[in-house]
Amino acid sequence: MLRRKLLLAVAAAAAALTALTAVILYNYKQEQTRPSPSEVNAWVTTGDQSSLLAPQEPFLFRDSADTEGETAQSGLPVIKVNPDQEYQTMDGFGASVTGSSAFLINQRMSNDQRNALVKDLFSPEGIRLSFIRHSVGASDFSVDADGNPASYTYDDTESGEDYGLERFSTAKDKDVTGLLQRIVDTNETVKVMGTPWTAPPWMKYGEQIHNGWYLNYAEPRVYAAYAQYLARYIQEYKALGIPIYALTVQNEPEFTTADYPSMSMGAEEQALFIGNYLGPELQRQGITSKIVAFDHNWDIAGSYTQTVLGDAKANAYTDGTAYHCYAGSPEVMSKVHEAHPEKEIYVTECSGGAWSEDFGDNLTWLMSKLIIGGPRNWAKSVLLWNLALDAEGGPTNGGCSNCRGVVTVDGQWQSGYSRNVEYYALGHASRFTDPGAVRIGSPQAGGIENVAYRNPDGSIVLIALNPGDEDRTFSVEWAERTFSFTLQARSAVTFKWQS
Missing domain, CATH: 2.60.40.1180 (Golgi alpha-mannosidase II)
Incomplete structure (x- = not known):
């Protein structure tokens, strides 16, 4: 009898243990399928x-x-x-290394200050900017070795044409290329985009000057020479250790002025140039840099982008379109995306300035329209204008007289510079969002x-x-x-x- 009771007790204990084990296993499986705390x-x-x-x-x-x-x-x-x-998929966030920015950083800062600034802007210890734009030749923020306004291209002549590009030289970009090399050394994955403000004056119709006008459409050799000129720029920058990721065809092509280097290029002309000259020339030379069209304000994007992307030849060579913030709203980029979902979208220029000095107002606008509004409307990059300016918003070359850089180079600071609201707005994205990230x-x-x-x-x-x-x-x-x-x-x- 005792033996029977003992056997029953053992059986009951075993059953209880089995049930307990089942509960433990069930709870374990539930925990395994539930997301762990993050x-x-x-x-x-x-x-x-x-x-x-x-x-x-x-x-x-x-x-x-x-x-x-x-x-x-x-x-x-x-x-x-x-x-x-x-x-x-995102390319990144950044600003433009203009001639003025490069001059200030190279010539108005000590080596230690310069190293600290580049580290602050481009390394993981800072805000880790990952995308840089610069002007192919001069822009409205270009200066000479002494900091004086300077307008130039890579093939200026005193008189006559140079279809063989025998006078071609990027030597006047010394400050720009020097800074870009330092940036690439700091962040070897940084992407560089080039943008011309003007072709060499001898390629232009009418007055042969840097400031204004347009290509000489009456001379077909001009288009071929200009395509070779832009290809030559890409090759020479590559030789300097600065690979050009993308090239926009013309800065603000619907605007031309006598105040600074500029050139107009209508949509039909840009389509012709890309499809018949620039695209084939880059392909012939084995250059893989992306060709990007438009590069102007949101408010005038519609018909221009449709004309370029609607042209079969131009479309075949064009990676996408680029936009500035100075008029219109970012929602227009979504409309372009709807019409051409296979093409990329870039925000390439936006500047703050003395016209708006309240930090909170500026932070709100930058975050809403650019850092958030840009990518939510399909932009894969967001770039501001000058990487650095001085306390007076210069030095300038006939353009904006009260713009503000991402940082201000100023000798009153021991570091040699101060951070502006643009630095913090960019940092909220660039420091944490890696190139190759996917918007979700x-x-x-x-x-x-x-x-x-x-x-x-x-x-x-x-x-x-x-x-x-x-x-x-x-x-x-x-x-x-x-x-x-x-x-x-x-x-x-x-x-x-x-x-």
Whole structure:
């Protein structure tokens, strides 16, 4: 009898152990299929400048199931980050190394100051800019070795033509190429885009000058020579260790002025030049640099881009179109994308200046229209104008007299420079979003503007802006996890977490 009771007890214990094991295994499997808690890092810039890309105390996601009632009851807007909803692949963020910027950094800073600035702008220890534009020849921000205004191309002649490009030389770009080489050494993955403001004067119709007019359409040899001129520029920069990733055909082609180097180029002419001359010439020489059309303001983009991209020959050689911020709104880029989804979109120029000095206003505009609004309307790059200017907004070459650089080179600072609002706006994207990142789904919610990316390493980046005049609290939802955050008025935040 005792033996029987003992056997029953052992059997009961075994059954209990089996049941307990089953429960443990079930719970384990549930935990394995549930997303693990992820740490969220955040950096904030406030309109009152109390925080400037300032890191916040890291925090964890919470289970959405645990907070669903709280969120619904509070009525908080929710940004639902969806990594399965993919858009464009990003090239990066940056600014222009103009002749003025290069002169100031090379000639008005000590070597230690210069190294520190380049490190701050282009290395992982700073804001890690990844895309640079520069002018092919002179622009409205070009100077000579003494800092005086200078207009030039790579093939200027005292008289007559030079169809063989025998006088071609990039020597006057010495400050620019020197700085670009330093930047490429600091960040070897940085992309460089070239943009001409004018062709050599001897190629132009009418007065043969740098400032204004247009190509001599009556002389077919001009188009062939100009295509060879641009190809020669790409090859010579490559020989200097500066690979040219992309070339826009003409800066602001619908505008010409006697005040600084410029040249008009109508849409039909640009299509002809790309399709019959520039594209075939680059292909003949084995040059793979991308050809980018337009490069002007949002408000006049429609008919121009349609004419170029609607031309079969030009379309075959054209990678995409580029835009400036000075008129219109970024939504026009989405319309171009709808018409030509296979073509890339770039924001290539936008400048702040003394016309708007309030930090909070500028931060809000830059984040809304460019850092968030640009990529949300398919831009794969966002570039500002001058990388550096002095305290007077110069030195200039007949253009904007009150523009502001990403940084200001000023001897009153021990570092040799000060950071402007443009630095912080760019930094909210460039420091955390890697080249090759893919924009992913993140619908706008409750007045909080945002854009999200998945980096090549799988990490998620969410950039958000509160453009309003009052603090706002919102929730972020991702993979059955959520967190809430309060953002001050006219302030921006970047969140980053591992996927």
